[in-house]
Amino acid sequence: MAEGATPKVVVAGLGDTGLLVATRLGRDFDVVGVSTRPALVSGQELGGRLTDPARWRRTYLVPYARVRKLDRIRTIHGRVTTVDLDARTVSVERSDGAEVTESYDVLVLATGATNGFWRHDRMESMADIDHGIEAIASQLRAASSVAVVGGGATGVSVADNLARTGRSEVHLFHSGDYPLPGYHPKVRAWITEVLRADGVSIHPDHRALLPAGFTGDKLTTGPVTWSTGQEPFTADCTVWAVGHIRPHTDYLPDNVLDDDGFVLVDEFLALEGYPDVFAVGDLAATDPHHSSARNWGWQVVLTNVRFRLGRGRRRRRFRAPHYRWGSILGIQAKGMVVAQPTGRRFRIPRRTAESLLMRVFVTRYLYGGLRDEAGDKSVPSRP
Ligand SMILES: Cc1cc2nc3c(=O)[nH]c(=O)nc-3n(C[C@H](O)[C@H](O)[C@H](O)COP(=O)(O)OP(=O)(O)OC[C@H]3O[C@@H](n4cnc5c(N)ncnc54)[C@H](O)[C@@H]3O)c2cc1C
Numbered sequence: 259m260a261e262g263a264t265p266k267v268v269v270a271g272l273g274d275t276g277l278l279v280a281t282r283l284g285r286d287f288d289v290v291g292v293s294t295r296p297a298l299v300s301g302q303e304l305g306g307r308l309t310d311p312a313r314w315r316r317t318y319l320v321p322y323a324r325v326r327k328l329d330r331i332r333t334i335h336g337r338v339t340t341v342d343l344d345a346r347t348v349s350v351e352r353s354d355g356a357e358v359t360e361s362y363d364v365l366v367l368a369t370g371a372t373n374g375f376w377r378h379d380r381m382e383s384m385a386d387i388d389h390g391i392e393a394i395a396s397q398l399r400a401a402s403s404v405a406v407v408g409g410g411a412t413g414v415s416v417a418d419n420l421a422r423t424g425r426s427e428v429h430l431f432h433s434g435d436y437p438l439p440g441y442h443p444k445v446r447a448w449i450t451e452v453l454r455a456d457g458v459s460i461h462p463d464h465r466a467l468l469p470a471g472f473t474g475d476k477l478t479t480g481p482v483t484w485s486t487g488q489e490p491f492t493a494d495c496t497v498w499a500v501g502h503i504r505p506h507t508d509y510l511p512d513n514v515l516d517d518d519g520f521v522l523v524d525e526f527l528a529l530e531g532y533p534d535v536f537a538v539g540d541l542a543a544t545d546p547h548h549s550s551a552r553n554w555g556w557q558v559v560l561t562n563v564r565f566r567l568g569r570g571r572r573r574r575r576f577r578a579p580h581y582r583w584g585s586i587l588g589i590q591a592k593g594m595v596v597a598q599p600t601g602r603r604f605r606i607p608r609r610t611a612e613s614l615l616m617r618v619f620v621t622r623y624l625y626g627g628l629r630d631e632a633g634d635k636s637v638p639s640r641p
Pocket residue numbers: 270271272273274275276292293294295299300301302336337338339368369370371377378379380411506509538539540541551552583584585586
């Protein structure tokens with residue numbers, strides 16, 4: 259870095275975590291953000307996205323042109339194809355086909371992971387995003403019976419939200435005794451009661467056989483077969499939420515990845531041997547649940563990037579709770595229930611959740627204020 263020059267930070271991936279990091283660092287540094295999409299397409303609340311896409315989009319689909327804090331950073335619609343950690347350069351294939359190289363003083367890796375049709379690393383335009391959301395939602399609207407395979411937070415959220423619409427018969431298949439592996443036992447028992455009360459037929463101890471080469475990245479219509487010996491099951495439509503996570507890290511050398519392709523990081527979320535490179539979110543091998551996105555990893559990265567670039571006095575360590583936590587079902591008629599790592603739960607009344615949480619906390623605090631007018635005309639503005 260030339261003396262007196264503003265340090266340059268490249269953020270690879272502008273999803274749930276990358277966007278938060280880039281918008282905060284833009285105040286002090288020359289920031290370049292690279293993303294395969296022209297919008298934040300959040301990985302959160304899949305159940306809401308499938309059953310009430312219009313409401314989901316208001317909070318979770320945000321064209322970058324609406325994010326005021328992105329005005330001060332340069333965004334590139336493109337894919338990171340290689341990173342040279344010694345030369346400190348990032349190669350990007352732009353959406354118009356051009357190849358560009360960006361040098362960096364600090365690099366933040368936040369390109370996430372694929373774990374179903376709703377999270378991927380394909381290059382998309384706004385029209386592609388709109389089409390994908392509507393195509394899946396209308397497929398589900400047309401189904402009178404739906405099988406959801408996978409008992410993690412995503413499968414549970416999809417099954418429960420679908421059942422609450424009353425439009426279809428919903429079956430949830432999961433391995434083990436209770437859904438929500440990784441959550442506190444009390445949360446697992448509670449969610450089982452909620453699912454039943456909302457009309458979901460629960461099928462424990464079912465482990466699905468995925469056809470060769472199929473990763474669960476689309477809805478299917480044929481019978482689902484089980485390695486656990488039960489009869490095949492056929493619904494009008496099957497949603498796969500089996501948690502086969504594939505981190506988006508093909509552009510990195512093997513020596514910074516674990517055996518499953520997640521980025522190896524230390525407690526400060528920096529790469530071993532590369533203190534100017536940080537990783538956060540679903541691609542980072544932070545803890546067994548790769549949970550740095552929801553456990554405030556982006557704030558840890560902000561503090562440590564500032565420290566590294568001489569703008570902070572101390573570093574911050576990342577710590578993850580033993581059990582997963584969060585809102586599993588999103589906002590419902592009676593509000594939003596948040597399950598804690600201790601097994602306790604609290605409910606935020608619907609009005610408060612919609613006004614204080616979504617509009618004030620998420621829109622104003624997390625996103626830093628959004629323009630009402632959509633940058634892209636295909637996206638409705640916030641009411
Ligand atoms: C504040 C907050 C609260 C949360 N609360 C909950 C909760 O209550 N319940 C819950 O289940 N989860 C919650 N989560 C977590 C969430 O479900 C996921 O963990 C999160 O979406 C992962 O974020 P990410 O940035 O790692 O990946 P993503 O949001 O998937 O972003 C990755 C981005 O990188 C792009 N990309 C991929 N490859 C490339 C490439 N080669 N070049 C350029 N761009 C690329 C992708 O297109 C995508 O836009 C929360 C997360 C946050 C930040």
